[in-house]
Amino acid sequence: MSTETSAGEPADESGRAGLRANAKWYILSYPLVWLVAVFLVPLLMLVVFSFWVNIPGGQYEAGFTLENYVRFLTTSLYLEQLWLTIELALVTSVASLLLGYPLAYYLARLDRPWLRSTLLITIISSLWITYVIRAYAWQVILASNGIISSLGVALGILETQTSFYPGYWGLIVGMVYVFLPFMVLTLYSSLRNLDGELLEASKNLGAGPLRTFRRVTLPLTKNGVASGTSLVFILALGAYVLPRLLGSGQQRTLPVLIEQQIMSESNYPFGAAMSIGLILVVLVFLWLLLRVTNVTTGDLGGVEAGGDDDGDTPRNSRGMTTRGWDAVVGVSDAIGLTSALGAVGAGVRNVVESVDSNTREAVIGASLNVYVAAVMLYVAGPLAIIVAVSFTPSEFLTFPPGGFSLQWYVTFFTEPGWIVSLFNSLTIAVAAALLSTSIGGILAFSLDRFDYRFESVLATFGVLPILVPPVIIGVAFLVFFLQIGFAGNWLSIVVAHGIFYAPFPFILVMQGLRELDRTYEEAAMNLGASPIRTIRTITYPLLRANVVSGALFAFILSLNEYIIAWLLSLFLVDTIPIHIFNQLRYSYPPTIAAASTVFILLTVVVMTSIDRLSGGIWQ
Amino acid sequence: MSRITLDGVSKRYDRDVLAVDDIDLEIESGEFVTLVGPSGCGKTTTLRTIAGFEKPTAGTVRIGGEDVTDAPPYERNTGMVFQDFALFPHMTVHENVAYGMEADGGYTTEEIDDRVAEMLELVELPDTADRYPDQLSGGQQQRIALARALAPKPDALLLDEPLASLDKKLREQMQVELRRIQQEIGITTVFVTHNQEEALTMSDRLAVMNEGRFDQVGPPGDVYDEPDSRFVADFLGTANIFDGSVTAVEDGRATVDCEDAAVSSRSGAATAVGDDVAVVIRPERFRFVSEATDGGTREGTANVFEGEITFTRHLGSSVEFRLETEAGRELVVVHRSGLQAYESGDQVTVAVDADDCRLVSQ
Numbered sequence: 001m002s003t004e005t006s007a008g009e010p011a012d013e014s015g016r017a018g019l020r021a022n023a024k025w026y027i028l029s030y031p032l033v034w035l036v037a038v039f040l041v042p043l044l045m046l047v048v049f050s051f052w053v054n055i056p057g058g059q060y061e062a063g064f065t066l067e068n069y070v071r072f073l074t075t076s077l078y079l080e081q082l083w084l085t086i087e088l089a090l091v092t093s094v095a096s097l098l099l100g101y102p103l104a105y106y107l108a109r110l111d112r113p114w115l116r117s118t119l120l121i122t123i124i125s126s127l128w129i130t131y132v133i134r135a136y137a138w139q140v141i142l143a144s145n146g147i148i149s150s151l152g153v154a155l156g157i158l159e160t161q162t163s164f165y166p167g168y169w170g171l172i173v174g175m176v177y178v179f180l181p182f183m184v185l186t187l188y189s190s191l192r193n194l195d196g197e198l199l200e201a202s203k204n205l206g207a208g209p210l211r212t213f214r215r216v217t218l219p220l221t222k223n224g225v226a227s228g229t230s231l232v233f234i235l236a237l238g239a240y241v242l243p244r245l246l247g248s249g250q251q252r253t254l255p256v257l258i259e260q261q262i263m264s265e266s267n268y269p270f271g272a273a274m275s276i277g278l279i280l281v282v283l284v285f286l287w288l289l290l291r292v293t294n295v296t297t298g299d300l301g302g303v304e305a306g307g308d309d310d311g312d313t314p315r316n317s318r319g320m321t322t323r324g325w326d327a328v329v330g331v332s333d334a335i336g337l338t339s340a341l342g343a344v345g346a347g348v349r350n351v352v353e354s355v356d357s358n359t360r361e362a363v364i365g366a367s368l369n370v371y372v373a374a375v376m377l378y379v380a381g382p383l384a385i386i387v388a389v390s391f392t393p394s395e396f397l398t399f400p401p402g403g404f405s406l407q408w409y410v411t412f413f414t415e416p417g418w419i420v421s422l423f424n425s426l427t428i429a430v431a432a433a434l435l436s437t438s439i440g441g442i443l444a445f446s447l448d449r450f451d452y453r454f455e456s457v458l459a460t461f462g463v464l465p466i467l468v469p470p471v472i473i474g475v476a477f478l479v480f481f482l483q484i485g486f487a488g489n490w491l492s493i494v495v496a497h498g499i500f501y502a503p504f505p506f507i508l509v510m511q512g513l514r515e516l517d518r519t520y521e522e523a524a525m526n527l528g529a530s531p532i533r534t535i536r537t538i539t540y541p542l543l544r545a546n547v548v549s550g551a552l553f554a555f556i557l558s559l560n561e562y563i564i565a566w567l568l569s570l571f572l573v574d575t576i577p578i579h580i581f582n583q584l585r586y587s588y589p590p591t592i593a594a595a596s597t598v599f600i601l602l603t604v605v606v607m608t609s610i611d612r613l614s615g616g617i618w619q
Numbered sequence: 620m621s622r623i624t625l626d627g628v629s630k631r632y633d634r635d636v637l638a639v640d641d642i643d644l645e646i647e648s649g650e651f652v653t654l655v656g657p658s659g660c661g662k663t664t665t666l667r668t669i670a671g672f673e674k675p676t677a678g679t680v681r682i683g684g685e686d687v688t689d690a691p692p693y694e695r696n697t698g699m700v701f702q703d704f705a706l707f708p709h710m711t712v713h714e715n716v717a718y719g720m721e722a723d724g725g726y727t728t729e730e731i732d733d734r735v736a737e738m739l740e741l742v743e744l745p746d747t748a749d750r751y752p753d754q755l756s757g758g759q760q761q762r763i764a765l766a767r768a769l770a771p772k773p774d775a776l777l778l779d780e781p782l783a784s785l786d787k788k789l790r791e792q793m794q795v796e797l798r799r800i801q802q803e804i805g806i807t808t809v810f811v812t813h814n815q816e817e818a819l820t821m822s823d824r825l826a827v828m829n830e831g832r833f834d835q836v837g838p839p840g841d842v843y844d845e846p847d848s849r850f851v852a853d854f855l856g857t858a859n860i861f862d863g864s865v866t867a868v869e870d871g872r873a874t875v876d877c878e879d880a881a882v883s884s885r886s887g888a889a890t891a892v893g894d895d896v897a898v899v900i901r902p903e904r905f906r907f908v909s910e911a912t913d914g915g916t917r918e919g920t921a922n923v924f925e926g927e928i929t930f931t932r933h934l935g936s937s938v939e940f941r942l943e944t945e946a947g948r949e950l951v952v953v954h955r956s957g958l959q960a961y962e963s964g965d966q967v968t969v970a971v972d973a974d975d976c977r978l979v980s981q
Contacts, residue, residue: 519702527767
């Protein structure tokens, strides 16, 4: 018997939550004020700014000129860097897919829960640790006195100490390292949704492991492949820290150029124009994605957005059209991927079919294990090295550390510069977490409880901020805050982080509300509890795990965020990521490693508690 | 305790879906009324309308004489037991049962504690106060849900398929228990079920619902024995139904031509020759006859059918036979256990008096 109320039937308000008709607008206005007035307005201002006239020397004036765009689109340097940005993002997403799929597959099929949760926690924790620390880890590995170089000399492969960064390949290694966890987690959830019986059915029908994979597993997880690849692509497009720390002067990607225009050249209109250019690239890509697949923007956020009428769609809907897949195949054909894979596949098959099936399964299983172990090493190794390095007794970064000392931790906790930035980081993160939880949580609650026109537009608002490259968020807020005289203080960073990370609480609370059995609330109201009392005594307690997880996510993300904080700091506010980044420009004191270790520990603790709280949301 | 009155209540979802279609119902104070019908018939919507979770599109709802049509659920004094019990998982049994009184605000802590103890006594689970719902069995959860609904002394008890998630044995036990408690307190009760057996065994009156309307309202025995419609006859219990048209009416007897047989039945007041009707014969109304001992019944008013037993099924206290007549009609006959031992393949003759046949419109 249907108890659903239909859209646009005002008479049903009391039947749903017992609130008066206008209440839904009062409630919605809170998140909307933040997301429209404080998020959309800066973005629109950015558009306006990009047409203003720059006056050399850090000034600009209102006006209308296309000069900024003309300069962007006619200077070969900028066009080359634009293409480089896209190329890096493409290479990163394809490499992440190739490395990530087997790992995700292995995790999804793993029988030992403790091992799976250990590996997942490792992957997830590394995911949230600031890019600054993770880029630093690769500097340690790739530097001329780093691990690879030392190992190469020791083994006689290299004649002298050689540095593998800055440069293109060092940058790629770092980018893949940083974005691989996003790919693995997206694919993992898609593979977990795959019904194991389907694979058994395929094997029962006589298909070997390769055929089962090709005919059953891969087609059923192509949505996950599309989401993961797009997510990594979009994130990589906006990468700023890695190109700065691992790339050379040739690898100045668009975000790096934008930051330069703003912070060094003070050419705001031109920086704005380049930002709009970057947004357009993202939008075109999203548009293509939505055209050829039916992956939604919500999917990119990890969870379906709250659409109008798709509330009952199964989470793992395999709706991506064949057309969409064909298009992907078409694209990969164009870059020769399919034929290359086909050749490799045929070769493998020839070898594989020359042996009996038991040996074959054993060989496939063993190679998968080796491959997975190598990828896990790639994911976990660099941070382990940072931790090891932090205990070095020597003045310089060396690996292996050659001793044990806590002196760098002492320095970290006693030097005022570090203490102040730690304090700033923590206060900003706590405040931003509260703000984003209030925005995301209330938006999710109102969308779940009331019917609005344009509900799917509002839901998209909930996930929109994370789809905009952070460097652009930073520039937009900077322009906005400069206009209203609010830049260069910690509160401006709180506001920017609070809005930028609102999607995480939004998605988590939305998910909690979806899973919440409405009957509990009806039971409470039947027992005489008013709507407010029902929310306080029933709804909130049952949602608490989701709300707290959302807040912790926002906290950890804000804690680890660099570029927005940097742009808004106007050199006046120091956070840990900013402090580390600035130190990396001049020297590599092992204090950085100690600071990083503290941060890694903090992140692991918080992520583990989110996992505990939610009863294993990662499973 | 209060009477509940539904007056011309309709509930429309969207434009076309009429879940409840202009129903009237008077439930007397202390009465146990069951709404029974197939899924989608509107019975749950009706119950939710009484509870205030659905606002009727038209009509009025009165509880204890007071018009509550526009009152939200928390301002109506009803106690509801939900299908899956909806015990608050983050609260102990004590907190669950106390919830309604705390929300009311008019009770002291001692009063609440006493009342909770009293309620747990009533449902015979006095030692569960500190447990959480997931530490209780299905049957225990059911009782606690009932205790919680009754604790704030509601005007009416609303039961939404509360026994559906219990296994058969427990369900039968709870049917008795629920009825005992209801009669002990004497509370007006509306019970929703799709289970016709529950409807027949528990209620003072039952209302058979179909497509948003009441097909028939009355005491269980009356509705079972004297169904008003083919739907009611078919839905409640098992019925042999003969569709045909009336060829003669005389002395309160109608003769109905059903193609393969002419059936003689009590006629209704308005039955006329030419009416398309259905003759309803309950399985237990048939008796087996043998020509040697019982030849007389072949004359007179009895309807006699011959057929071959195709299937037998022991139901415990009775046995169900299915037999196929020469014309190919299947009849269901139920007989007390331990009388005749017929087996599949036996040729038998069954008879039923015209007085045991009921004529309904098609």
